[in-house]
Amino acid sequence: MIALTAAEIAQAVGGRLRGFEPAGATSPEQLTLTHADTDSRNMREGSLFIAKPGETTDGHRFIDSALAAGAQLILAERETESPAGCVHPAVIVDDAVAAMGALAAEIIRRIRAHSPTTVIGITGSAGKTTTKDLLAAVLSAEGPTTAPQGSYNGEVGVPLTVFAAELDTRYLIIEMGADAPGNIAYLCRMVQPDIGVVLMVGTAHAGKFGGAEKIAATKGELAELAAGQVILNADDPQVTAMAGRASAPITWFGESAEADVRAENLSLDSAGHPVFDLVTGTDRHRMASGLIGAHHVTNLLAAAAAAQAAGASSSTVAHRLNGLGPSSRWRMERTERADGVTIINDAYNANPESMREALRTLATLARDSGRRSVAVLGPMLELGEESVWRHHQLGETVVRLNIHQTLVVGQEAYGLYRGAIAEGSWADEVHWVEALDEAEAWLATALEPGDIVLFKSSNSAGLRLLGDEIAAGAADPGRQTPLQEGTE
Template sequence: MIALTAEEIASAVGGRLRGAANPEKLTVTHADTDSRGMRADALFVAKPGERTDGHLFIDAALEAGAVLVLAERETDSPNGTPHPAVIVEDVIRAMGALAAEIVRRIRAHSETTVIGITGSSGKTTTKDLLRALLEPEGPTVAPQGSYNGEVGVPLTIFMAELETRHLIVEMGADAPGNIADLCEIVRPDIGVVLMVGSAHAGKFGGADKIALTKGELAAGATGHVLLNADDSQVTAMAERASAPVTWFGEAASSEIQAQDVTTDSAGHPVLTLAHRDADSASSEGYRITSGLTGTHHVTNILAAAAAAYRAGADLQTIAARLDGLGPSSRWRMERIERADGVTIINDAYNANPESMREALKTLARLAHPEAGEDRRSVAVLGAMLELGDEHNIAHIRTGETVVRLNIDRTLVVGDDAYPLYRGAVAEGSWDDEVQWVPTSEEAEAWLQENLRPGDVVLFKSSNGVGLRLLGDRVAGREDSQ
């Protein structure tokens, strides 16, 4: 984080100083909402939460090295001494205001490119790829994990320094207006829209409102708008773009294209990364093999390539860095080979109907390649959350997809996922092909009894279901959390 005095922070957030001696000299160089992450000269953001209240941990944060608190109410130490604090009405809004001031100062100091990424799925993978592409070009900051909302975006910006050259920001949303608000904070130079699906449809009230919200990034980016030419809901956002549009995709009209897409025996996408000159029919291309698993990642690969290209990297260098580049985040088509020959594909960090379908297609391709050893496919599936009124029908259709893809064994876990089981049965699945169990513990017992060497096993569910942890246990990972 750039160095800021208590006085400068209070001014940036419109707050009131209390208990801070010499606020014009008291300087912070780090900020976090977790008291356990404090270090010397830190700002502790006492954020109220659903489960607890950050104000309860102020003393612990100060003992751990914090020198200033951003808080919504006045608090004192056990001996009655006022805590050094900036008092505001809304801590989360204050985080956004502070982040905006930091971005402003960084831009004034360096030629910094801010890149915003949104979409119903693929944001984190695209972010990880883009970070790997841009880090060799200069100091690059990107979110930890999936920091992408009104708290996560400021926390990402708090990691930036004055010399930061590339600032990558994931932009998630729970309601219309969320991404527009984030754009006000970061003022993205480049905006990337990946795809529109039905994730969080229950919160938004339908896919059309999701598209409207994702399109706020197209309206907010000031330098380049990068749109997925293969998604009709994304292509419609061109009308809202406030900057020149760059198209990426497999469509022939795309400027950054994937040509001749196939997969290798391990399910890794193989493609020619090409740039088509908009003023001519000519194009340059480079053959690459991704380290990711599944052809649905082609969109993420192209999005990262297009963003790096618009940030100044040349296509040949981008292709060389993408070749063999695999996942850096947990539980996203994460592949683990057990000693007994069982292959685990753990993709249970999030799920929606679109990503569920693509993951199942990948499972089918891995287990039953067009050429090579035929293996048994096993799908361990949990609920897709936050689908609202679409919950039952979306799960029933996923069950139908399982049967149509000829998945050999399917284990459905949890009450919320039961419609998926019913969909598979109604589509014609035999009793031994699909099973339902109410708990992860029963699922684990079933897997211990039924898995056999050579099986390819997919774990897929929304994060809140917790199948990612079951996948880790079945894979024999000891570092699961």
């Protein structure tokens, strides 16, 4: 984080300073902070600990441990004391999360005042993290680049990304997620994106939004508020409809012949990697991605278009994207076991669109290699009233793609199992279990050498952890496994 004094932080967030009264205490004007986090375990000398209330715990409970680990200032919603009765040095605010946003906005203002900085916002129902990773890999060779850790993309994650930026940051990449109307607009007001990228509109979080139309309206907030360039998916009708909301010039990407940045002559190699011509104007570059699945072409084209909008040449972009694989975990992550079983772990998140694309990739890889396909599928969460029939539809898709073996895990995904049965799947082709330990026991006996196994579900279903276990070749129904570690 850029260096800020306690007094400057208090001013930025409209907070009240407390705990600086004892004789000999460092004054708020002299205490300088160079790091900020919501996790007390990440504290070091010069840290600001943000005592954010959460769904399962309250950050105020960890103030003493944060100070012991090196924190020198607390951002909190109430005044607290040490066991000895001393008031903790703190900035007190009404809302710690809102204060994080205000502090992030001030940091971006100071970075822009120091040096030329391009802020790039990325949103979409799927592909944000992969696109962010690709874009960061391209731009980091152009200048100092800051991008989110993992999938930091909300009202807490975006400020944490900004806090990691330094004064010389040339490119600041912001992943923008939303689960309610107005979320993207809030993030845009915080970071003031120069370039806005909209990948696609799907049904993720449909239950919270109240329908696909509201999802599209929310994603379109980025198209409306990006100041310098808007990058839109020409292949998604709900994204193309956002053109009328954009006030900045639009660059289109996609496989459409009208797209400014497009893919032509697309095919998949034997490992499922997309191979295509990256075309921009009269420039054409043949490239092969290290990602798995044709659906990643959308992410590759979006990253290419954004990088070019940020100033990189088309030849440079093609060169740096060529062969580039995933850098974040559980995104079509491929592992080859010694017995010839291939594991594809794509269980970080799931919605109907990403589920279908992953299953198509599995079916293609199995067909082209003459191997058996096995799909281990968990629930797609936050679909609201659409959940049952969306899972039922996906069960139909499994049968139509001729997936050899399907294991459905979890009560919320039971409709997927019923959909496959209704579509005509035989009883020995599709199976349902309620819990992860039952799934592990089934896999321990059902997998055969040479199988290609896809794990796909929403993050909190935990299938990504089961996928790790199976990839390690450790499927043992009698052994305790760490399947319940961490979720979101």
